[in-house]
Amino acid sequence: MNKRVTKSQLIPNVDRAFKILELLSASPDGLRFIDIYERLSLAKSSAFVLLDNLELKGYVEKMSEGKYRATLKLFHLGSQVLKNMDIRAIALPFMTTLRDDTGYPVHLAMLDGLDVVYLEKVEGTSFIRFDTYIGKRSSLHLTAVGKAIAAFLPEPQTDEILAARGLSGGTGKAAATLAEFKAMLQTVRENGYAIEDEEEVLGVRCMGAPIRNHEGNVTASISIIALTHEMPASRFSELSTKIIHTAGLITSALGGSR
Numbered sequence: 001m002n003k004r005v006t007k008s009q010l011i012p013n014v015d016r017a018f019k020i021l022e023l024l025s026a027s028p029d030g031l032r033f034i035d036i037y038e039r040l041s042l043a044k045s046s047a048f049v050l051l052d053n054l055e056l057k058g059y060v061e062k063m064s065e066g067k068y069r070a071t072l073k074l075f076h077l078g079s080q081v082l083k084n085m086d087i088r089a090i091a092l093p094f095m096t097t098l099r100d101d102t103g104y105p106v107h108l109a110m111l112d113g114l115d116v117v118y119l120e121k122v123e124g125t126s127f128i129r130f131d132t133y134i135g136k137r138s139s140l141h142l143t144a145v146g147k148a149i150a151a152f153l154p155e156p157q158t159d160e161i162l163a164a165r166g167l168s169g170g171t172g173k174a175a176a177t178l179a180e181f182k183a184m185l186q187t188v189r190e191n192g193y194a195i196e197d198e199e200e201v202l203g204v205r206c207m208g209a210p211i212r213n214h215e216g217n218v219t220a221s222i223s224i225i226a227l228t229h230e231m232p233a234s235r236f237s238e239l240s241t242k243i244i245h246t247a248g249l250i251t252s253a254l255g256g257s258r
Contacts, residue, residue: 016042017050021059021070030067078255087220088120091211091250095122095222098246102239104224104231105130109145111153111219112137114161116146119220130204130225138200141181142170144208144223147194151185152210152218158185174199193240194221198228205231207239209247214255222247 019040024031031039037047051068054060058073088108095106105124109116115137123129140146140161150158159178167175175181188194196206208223224231224243231239251257 013050016040016046017054020050020054021074024060024068024070025074027069030063030069032067036068087254090253091222092120092122094246094249095120098224098242099124101242102224104226107132107145107223107225109221109223111149114165116140116143116149128227132225139165139169141167141175142196142200144194144196144206145221147184147188147196148208148210148221148223149218151188151194170199171202173197191240192244195236203228207231207243209243211247211254212251212256216257222250
């Protein structure tokens with residue numbers, strides 16, 4: 001069994017090295033050697049050895065005027081961690097909590113080429129099962145998950161997708177023109193969530209919200225789905241608050257800003 005290291009078990013030089021990195025990371029103009037060991041109450045010899053090792057490993061560089069500053073190597077490591085994060089594993093606990101709170105099935109989706117693809121699904125508490133599944137591809141303009149992403153894409157990218165896919169399919173309640181669909185996207189941007197109101201399937205409603213990555217870009221979305229009488233318009237305000245909050249928690253867990 002893995003045990004958490006306590007403060008008393010910290011290896012002194014490891015602890016000191018990280019303190020140096022944290023100090024230098026907060027000092028963009030760099031710091032003199034004397035500033036470092038005095039601020040951290042380090043012995044000169046210890047500070048010198050640690051800085052020398054950090055410089056050899058590429059985490060610290062010595063500037064021409066004799067100051068030390070942190071390099072971008074830590075940023076590179078952090079970026080690799082963020083890049084390799086499994087969004088499904090990260091989102092699943094939050095999706096489950098949203099399902100438990102609302103009773104509705106919850107979906108996680110991403111844009112893949114011209115379509116949105118469902119990456120994860122948590123079944124609802126009702127006996128009703130919807131024809132959505134992991135790996136299913138759907139049109140951007142007919143789904144709440146699709147609208148929640150499309151609203152925050154660069155407009156040329158949205159136009160390119162719609163030019164290739166068109167606005168076909170769905171029911172008579174779906175957007176029939178590009179202007180109508182773009183008006184829907186503007187509403188999504190203003191409200192922070194998307195509604196799909198019987199546009200893909202009559203009698204079914206969905207509500208979706210965008211998820212941002214560590215660079216601030218909307219790369220995924222989540223949604224809840226229900227029969228129209230189980231998701232009346234009178235609950236939109238309450239439910240939108242819940243789904244926006246959940247999308248925000250996933251965004252934060254991915255290293256993004258809400």
